[in-house]
Amino acid sequence: MKRKPITEPLRPDTMFDPCIKCTICVTACPVAQITDKFPGPKQAGPDAQRFRTRGEPAEGDWINLCTGCLRCQVDCPAEVPIAEINLYAKQRYAARKGRDVATHMLSHAHLISPWGVRFRWLAGLMLRWRLSRWFAEKLFGIDRQAPMPPFAKKRFRDVARDYRAKPAKRKVAYFYGCFTDCNDPAVGHAVLKLLEAAGVEVMFPEQQCCGAALIGSGNFAAARKQNEVNIPALQQAVDAGCEAIIVGSPSCALALSREAHDLLELDGDEVFNRVIDPLGYLSRLDEAGELNLRFRETKLFAAFHEACHLAALGWGMSAVPWLRRIPGATVRVLDAGCCGLAGTYGLKRKTAPFARAIGQNVADRIAQWEPDVVVSECEGCRMQLTHLSGVPAKHPAQILADALEETDK
Amino acid sequence: MRRVLVIGGGIAGLTAALSAARAGADATLLQVGQGAHHLFSGCVDVLTYPQADGEAVAQPLTALADLRDDHPYAKVGVEAVREALAEFKQIVGEQDLTYVGDGENQKRVLTAMGTFRHTALTPATMAIDPAEIDVVCGLAHFRNFAESMIAAELSRRIGRPVKTLLFTLEKGRRDAVGISSRLRREEEFSALAEFLAAEAKGATVALPAVLPVENAEAIKAQIEEHFGGRLVEVPGLPPSLAGLRLMKALRRAALDASVASVPNARAIGPVEENGRIVGINVQTGNVSRELRTDAIVLATGHLVGGGLVSARGRLREAVFGLPLRGWSRGPFFAERFLATEGHPVLQAGVPVDAHLHPVKDGGAVCRNLYACGDILAGFDPYRERSGGGVALSTGMVAGRLAARGES
Numbered sequence: 001m002k003r004k005p006i007t008e009p010l011r012p013d014t015m016f017d018p019c020i021k022c023t024i025c026v027t028a029c030p031v032a033q034i035t036d037k038f039p040g041p042k043q044a045g046p047d048a049q050r051f052r053t054r055g056e057p058a059e060g061d062w063i064n065l066c067t068g069c070l071r072c073q074v075d076c077p078a079e080v081p082i083a084e085i086n087l088y089a090k091q092r093y094a095a096r097k098g099r100d101v102a103t104h105m106l107s108h109a110h111l112i113s114p115w116g117v118r119f120r121w122l123a124g125l126m127l128r129w130r131l132s133r134w135f136a137e138k139l140f141g142i143d144r145q146a147p148m149p150p151f152a153k154k155r156f157r158d159v160a161r162d163y164r165a166k167p168a169k170r171k172v173a174y175f176y177g178c179f180t181d182c183n184d185p186a187v188g189h190a191v192l193k194l195l196e197a198a199g200v201e202v203m204f205p206e207q208q209c210c211g212a213a214l215i216g217s218g219n220f221a222a223a224r225k226q227n228e229v230n231i232p233a234l235q236q237a238v239d240a241g242c243e244a245i246i247v248g249s250p251s252c253a254l255a256l257s258r259e260a261h262d263l264l265e266l267d268g269d270e271v272f273n274r275v276i277d278p279l280g281y282l283s284r285l286d287e288a289g290e291l292n293l294r295f296r297e298t299k300l301f302a303a304f305h306e307a308c309h310l311a312a313l314g315w316g317m318s319a320v321p322w323l324r325r326i327p328g329a330t331v332r333v334l335d336a337g338c339c340g341l342a343g344t345y346g347l348k349r350k351t352a353p354f355a356r357a358i359g360q361n362v363a364d365r366i367a368q369w370e371p372d373v374v375v376s377e378c379e380g381c382r383m384q385l386t387h388l389s390g391v392p393a394k395h396p397a398q399i400l401a402d403a404l405e406e407t408d409k
Numbered sequence: 410m411r412r413v414l415v416i417g418g419g420i421a422g423l424t425a426a427l428s429a430a431r432a433g434a435d436a437t438l439l440q441v442g443q444g445a446h447h448l449f450s451g452c453v454d455v456l457t458y459p460q461a462d463g464e465a466v467a468q469p470l471t472a473l474a475d476l477r478d479d480h481p482y483a484k485v486g487v488e489a490v491r492e493a494l495a496e497f498k499q500i501v502g503e504q505d506l507t508y509v510g511d512g513e514n515q516k517r518v519l520t521a522m523g524t525f526r527h528t529a530l531t532p533a534t535m536a537i538d539p540a541e542i543d544v545v546c547g548l549a550h551f552r553n554f555a556e557s558m559i560a561a562e563l564s565r566r567i568g569r570p571v572k573t574l575l576f577t578l579e580k581g582r583r584d585a586v587g588i589s590s591r592l593r594r595e596e597e598f599s600a601l602a603e604f605l606a607a608e609a610k611g612a613t614v615a616l617p618a619v620l621p622v623e624n625a626e627a628i629k630a631q632i633e634e635h636f637g638g639r640l641v642e643v644p645g646l647p648p649s650l651a652g653l654r655l656m657k658a659l660r661r662a663a664l665d666a667s668v669a670s671v672p673n674a675r676a677i678g679p680v681e682e683n684g685r686i687v688g689i690n691v692q693t694g695n696v697s698r699e700l701r702t703d704a705i706v707l708a709t710g711h712l713v714g715g716g717l718v719s720a721r722g723r724l725r726e727a728v729f730g731l732p733l734r735g736w737s738r739g740p741f742f743a744e745r746f747l748a749t750e751g752h753p754v755l756q757a758g759v760p761v762d763a764h765l766h767p768v769k770d771g772g773a774v775c776r777n778l779y780a781c782g783d784i785l786a787g788f789d790p791y792r793e794r795s796g797g798g799v800a801l802s803t804g805m806v807a808g809r810l811a812a813r814g815e816s
Contacts, residue, residue, distance in 0.1 A: 027648045
């Protein structure tokens with residue numbers, strides 16, 4: 001009764017073939033809902049691809065209006081990798097026309113952010129100050145209203161370097177990602193606290209930016225360079241006995257599993273198959289009966305936002321049942337679509353207005369519900385939803401770590 | 410807590426997952442893509458043509474009694490169908506989506522051809538009988554709606570003149586998806602309301618089904634208040650916004666009932682231990698994993714949904730390779746596309762026993778496996794117009810049985 005899974009990825013020259021023109025992707029596309037400047041995933045992806053295979057340049061500047069949220073691809077009944085077709089097209093378009101400064105800068109944020117931490121006061125001032133934001137918009141094309149994250153006092157990388165793990169039967173590697181490293185180390189501390197409470201030995205393999213933003217801007221070559229370091233380092237961790245690679249951010253996880261394989265054409269099945277979100281991993285231990293985490297009563301109304309890339313990973317929302325275990329907490333899933341930020345999309349002057357229009361649907365539902373906190377694994381979604389709704393947003397690990405009942409060991 | 414894994418995110422799957430969760434199970438909904446709701450009108454058919462050459466039935470629930478024993482309705486019984494329809498209305502009602510009708514008597518809905526369609530439940534936005542319509546209003550540049558043709562045919566059928574109007578939206582996206590999301594904004598829908606107030610004050614106006622996915626009923630009410638008449642949506646070509654509203658409401662109800670939704674995950678086969686199914690192998694792109702469960706509900710649909718796949722002129726059930734009934738070999742399709750006798754391949758499906766367990770050689774394949782919806786054998790949802798009712802009733806029953814774990 002068992003079938004062999006199909007693991008061969010489809011290449012761009014044939015991967016439009018299964019499209020039956022059902023238009024589901026158009027109903028799923030957040031950009032198609034709000035503007036006619038983007039022809040929609042069906043026309044931009046499989047339809048235009050027929051011309052591209054014949055060598056005709058079948059994309060214009062509109063291709064950069066695709067956010068790369070992958071909603072089209074997730075909803076496609078024929079499993080056409082529509083968003084990936086668009087990413088290849090972005091790559092081709094950039095090869096012909098180049099990329100703008102904003103895209104270059106923001107997709108290389110991993111090179112800029114460490115300086116932001118070092119000169120935190122100055123950077124904070126620049127990000128808050130209207131005049132500097134105006135200059136940044138004029139000079140670099142970075143939208144002056146766009147949400148910008150503050151820089152951390154201390155990088156999570158430094159915490160990881162000094163970390164002494166307690167040896168345990170189960171070992172995992174933690175890939176925390178740039179945003180946790182330079183902007184929001186609280187997420188890293190929360191994940192670490194949960195993993196420690198679960199009695200797991202945590203290792204920190206050498207890590208660089210996962211390249212998600214680079215992939216999103218069609219810069220596969222640069223993203224491959226990043227992951228030519230990451231994947232072997234994670235493989236080493238696997239060889240050292242790590243049974244899982246914990247990745248807190250869905251976009252990093254996607255880059256380190258599916259995109260590294262399909263788009264960057266890297267080898268590393270042992271790594272790809274071990275990538276998992278922190279709470280998905282805890283659920284696995286819980287199912288094996290090895291876990292006894294208890295949570296304090298916490299009066300809280302949490303609205304959970306499913307990041308688009310979380311949906312694309314095929315893991316489901318493993319955080320939701322965990323959040324529901326907190327006594328006194330009310331948890332509802334927003335289910336109102338994409339927040340619009342999409343990595344660098346919501347930060348660029350050219351696309352930020354679209355991003356805000358897309359996110360309005362989620363913001364409206366948040367305004368209607370009036371939750372205490374918006375919860376999402378994705379840092380982009382958290383930034384955007386707080387920006388649009390004024391409600392604070394947290395990673396689920398933060399809520400759970402705060403509510404964790406301390407036990408004497 | 411008993412774990413129930415539902416495979417398939419269409420109406421049957423969503424209903425099964427919701428019913429299992431309501432019955433106290435830990436329900437997980439696994440799906441690839443979306444259900445096929447966006448291809449259908451958003452109405453819920455129970456039964457219109459039980460016989461290939463017969464007349465349309467006026468009382469669907471009453472007509473169920475005459476069906477053959479192997480029909481899915483016969484497996485669950487008329488009472489379950491009645492209950493499923495009532496429960497469905499209540500569930501989507503809690504998500505601000507109102508349905509009208511009860512399955513006792515058919516309702517009529519105007520189609521984009523100007524003809525009438527019989528159905529058991531209609532969304533509130535389509536709940537006005539075609540005979541009451543005074544005006545058919547088209548939208549300029551929207552190609553899927555021919556107001557003159559519709560009005561001519563409607564007028565012929567109801568024996569009185571029907572006026573046509575054409576409303577022009579400001580420049581911007583003018584396909585169904587674009588129009589519907591534009592009508593969310595007050596400046597756009599109030600322009601329509603102004604137009605109707607000037608051209609059709611107090612009339613009953615038919616409009617293509619492009620009201621927004623969110624808050625459709627509230628926006629419809631605001632427009633109606635402004636022009637003092639009534640609006641009725643006409644279902645048309647895909648993508649169907651009314652179908653999307655239906656999916657959204659069911660999905661949100663499932664999420665509120667603690668169903669764990671796992672999108673973009675293809676079930677590729679069972680995990681077996683000692684002749685029992687203890688889990689499902691799941692694949693997303695190049696990554697695969699195992700999901701453990703106590704019971705499984707198969708709601709993967711027919712050929713359209715991907716529950717059955719064809720290869721070299723043969724049919725295969727996609728996840729377990731279950732035996733099929735109703736069609737073995739021969740042509741898939743009848744000669745004419747709109748064949749009243751239906752297409753041969755649509756007769757194929759998974760045969761089940763009274764507890765909705767798929768059967769093989771007269772016995773259940775597995776005690777913890779259930780099937781529901783379009784994949785079932787013994788009926789042709791397209792010819793009979795029975796897909797919605799079968800999905801809701803067998804979904805509800807399968808979900809409950811899986812949660813209870815009867816032997």
